[in-house]
Amino acid sequence: MGDFEPVRIEQKWQQAWEAARCFAAEIKPDKPKYYVLEMLPYPSGRIHMGHVRNYTLGDVVARYRRAKGFNVLHPMGWDAFGLPAENAALERGAHPAEWTWSNIASMRDQLKSMGLSYDWDREFATCDPDYYKHEQLMFLRFIEAGLAYRKESWVNWDPVEHTVLANEQVVDGKGWRSGAPVERKKLSQWFLNITRYGNELLEAIEGLDRWPDRVRLMQQNWIGRSAGAQLRFKAHGKAKELFEEIEIFTTRPDTLFGASFLAVSAHHPLAAQLAGERAEVREFIAACNALGTSEAAIETAEKLGLDTGLEVVHPLDPDRRVPVWIANFVLMDYGSGAIFGCPAHDQRDLDFARKYDLPVYPVVCPPDRDPADFDIADEAWTGPGRLINSGAWDGLEIKDGIEAAIKALEAAGAGAGQTVFRLRDWGVSRQRYWGCPIPIIHCESCGNVPVPEADLPVTLPEDVSFDQPGNPLDRHPDWKFVDCPKCSQPARRETDTFDTFFESSWYFLRYTDAKSQQAFDRQTAQYWMPVDQYIGGVEHAVLHLLYSRFFTRALSEIGYLDLQEPFAGLMTQGMVCHQAFKDSEGNWLFPEQVAKTADGWVATESGAPVSAGRVEKMSKSKRNVVDPERIIQTYGADTARLFMMSDSPPERDLEWTESGVEGAHRFISRIFKLAEQGQALEKGGDQQISQLDEAGAALLKLSHRSIDQIATDIDRFAFNRCVAQLHIWTNAIQDYQAAADPDPALLCEVLRRLAVALSCIAPHIAEELWQAAGGSGLVAEADWPEVDPALLIDEQVELAVQVNGKMRARLSLPVDSAQPEAEQAALALPEVIRHLDGRPAKRIILVPNRLINVVG
C-alpha cells in the first residue's frame, strides 16, 4: 500500500460518499428521525478552528445516530447577510454579493475537505432572494397578526456602523461588533412583539431539560420577570396644571408608607414638559444624556437629581404630600420610567435622600430589633422583617404586606398588581444595504403600506455605491421611488433592511424542505422538527436562541406550523484557544513564527527572545491563530477532527497545541498500519470465529465492551472518554496481533467493529480499515455493532479491601459474591489481620463487586 497520504485517501472517500449519496435525507416513516444542526456560519471567507470544532462535534453525533438506525437530517448553509460584506465593498470595491458568494464557494470547499456528513442538496444562503422572499411574506403576516409594528422610539445608535442595534446587541454600552459607544437617538423603527411571549418564553425554559443550565439561566435573567404593583400618584397644587397623575412601578408596594420622594427619568414626558419652560431642567437633562452608559461610568456616576418643586399626593394617605424629582438613575424604558423612593429600604434611594436631605421613614423592622428604637443610619435595610409605621399593615411579614398593599391600592382605585419584564420588543430595522429589504411602502396619504404579495420579493438593487457612510439604499437614485400600491400616488420605499438575526431565526425550518416554493412545507417541517441536537457557541445564549424560540411561536401563531420550541437539545461548545506571543517591540507573532528552545521562546527568523503570553481565544488581532486548511493539508482532516475530540470535554475551552495534533496524527497513522496489516489477513467471510484462546477471548470481550462504552460516551457527549477507549482498544489489538498465533477471522471481526466506532470521529481512515477488514459497502452506511450482553460480565472481579476506611489490599472474588464469602476471604487476608491488630471486626460493609470495608 505504501506511505500514508491522508489527503489522497480522504478525497477518495469523500468522492465515494458523494457518489453513494450516503447523507441525503428524506422522510422515512419506518425509522425514528434525528435532526442534528450546527449554527450556520457567516461566510467570512475562510473557516477557523472554532468552525472545525463545532462541525466536528455535530458530525460525530450525526454519523453515530445514522449508525444507530436513525433517519438523520444534517444540513449546512450560510448566514450570508451582514456588515462585513459592506465593509469589504468599502475597502476593496467588491460588490457585497460578489464578495459573499465567492467566500461561500471557498468555505464550502474547505468544509468539504473536512469530510462532514452533510446533505449538501439542502444548502442555501440567506442572501438569496429565494430565501429572503419568504421572510418578507412572514413579516407582512406578522403585521396582520399584530406581531410587527412601527413606532418612534429611543434607539441604540452605533455611530461606526451607522445603524440601530437591538438591546441584545449592546454590550457594556458598546456596539457588539464595532465596540463603539452607543448613542441614544430617536427614530421610527419596525419592532417584533417578542414581549407578547415574555411569559411563555420564560415558563417554557423549565421544559428545556436538554439545554445547559447556564443558558437557561441567562435567558431567564434576560427576560427578567418581576412581580410587583403599578400605582398612581395624583397631582397636588400647581402640579395639577401640568399633569393629572404619575404612574410608577414597584416590586415593594409594602414599603409605600416609607415613600419620601417620587423620581422620574430624564426622558419621562413630564421632564420633557418641564424642559420647555425651565432652563435648569434642560441643563439637567443634557447632563444626564452626556453621561456614558459604560460600566465604569455607572460605577462612578453620582446619583443626581433635580427638585421640580411639584408635589403629588400619597395614594393611601390624602394628607401626605410627596415631592417630585427628576433623577439620573431612573430609566425610562423599564417599568413606567418613574419610581417612588423609599430610602429606608433601598440603598440607592437612601444615598439619594442623604444627598438631598430628604426624610427617611423606616417601615420594615428586622426580626431581631425593637421597632421602638429601630433607625436607619447609612445602610438601607433590605432584609426580612415586619412592617411598622404603616397603619393597618403593621406587624405583617413583607410577603403579606405586598398582598395587603395591592388590595388597598385596588380598593382605592390607585393601582393594581403588575408584572413587568426586562425583555423589550425586538427592533429589527437596520440602516444598511446588505440585508433583507423590509417590504413596506411609505405613502403620504395611506401611511405604511405593505408591498402586495404579488410584487414580492423586494430585491436589493445591484447598482449601489459605498463611497460614503450611511445607507446606500437611501442614496440610490431611483430604487426607493415607487407608487403607492393603494392610491397610486408617488410614494417611497422603506430603505431599512432587517437585522440579520431575522434570517437565522427560521433557517432551521427552511432546511427541512429547502427547495419548497413556500418558506417550508408544514407537514415536512412537522416531521423533522424540533431539532434534536443543536450545537454552537454560548455567545448566542440570549440573541439567536431567544429570537428563534420567539419566531417558532410567532410562526405557529400565524399558521405556518404547530410547534413551541425549535431546539429540543442544545450543546454549547467552548472556545478554541492558543498561546499568544509578543516580540520585544510588542508586536504579536503567529505561532509559526516562534519556536521553543532550551532558553525559552524565540522568533524563528531573528532568534530574538519572545514573550509567551496567556492561552486565550484564537483571534486575528493577537495572531494566536492556526489555519485549519494548513492542518488538513499537512495531517489530514481525520487528525484535526480527532484532536478536537480528544482532550477537553466539548463545553470547555480547548487549547490547540502542536504536540497534541501530532499525538492525534500518530494515532491515525497507527490505524493506517492496522488497515495495511488487515489487508493481508484471510477474511472471515461466513466462517465462524474458531475456538478462541485466552488472548482472543479477552480481545473479543474488550471489543464488545468498547462498543458499548463508546456508545454511552457519545450519548453523553463525553467524546474525550470515547477517544481514550479507542486508544485502549487499539493498543490491545496491536498487542494481540504481535503476540503468537493471532486468529485472522477474529482480527477482521474486531477491526470491523473498531472501524464503525472510529467512523464517527475519523471517518476517512475508518473506511480504509473497514475495507481492509472485509467490511461490505461503506462504513458510513454500516450499522452500529451489536453488543453481546454476556461478554459485558466478568466471572472474577477485584474488590478493594479497606480496614477502617483505609485501602489495605485487593481481593479477587467470583462476581456477585455474597456477604459471608466476601467477609471470610477478607478477614483471612494478612493485611487485614495486621491492621486489625487483634481487634475483632465490629462491622463489615460490602459494596458488591466493588469494595469491602472492615471496621474494627
Place this chain on the structure above:
RNA sequence: GGGGGUAUGGUGAAAUUGGUAAACACGCUGGAUUCAAAAUCCAGUGCCGCAAGGCUUCUCGGUUCAAGUCCGAGUACCCCCACCA
C-alpha cells in the same frame, strides 16, 4: 452591586454520581534501533522516602464505615447581567 460556574500530577484530563483518585493522552526520563537524527518500539513517571511505609483532589471545619464527590465558612480565577425600582 446581583446571579452563576470552576478549582484534581509538569500539562489536557478521567473517576460507573458517596465506594480502589490520577484511566487515556501530551510532556519528561531511561533503553532498543540508527554512522547520526527523525520516525518507530520497550520500560518508567502524583509527592516524600534507600526501604517498610506515609502523604495527596484550593484552604479550614463538619456529616459518614467510607468524601474529589454531600453540608458550612473562606480564598483564587472565569462567565453572564447590571443605576431593573
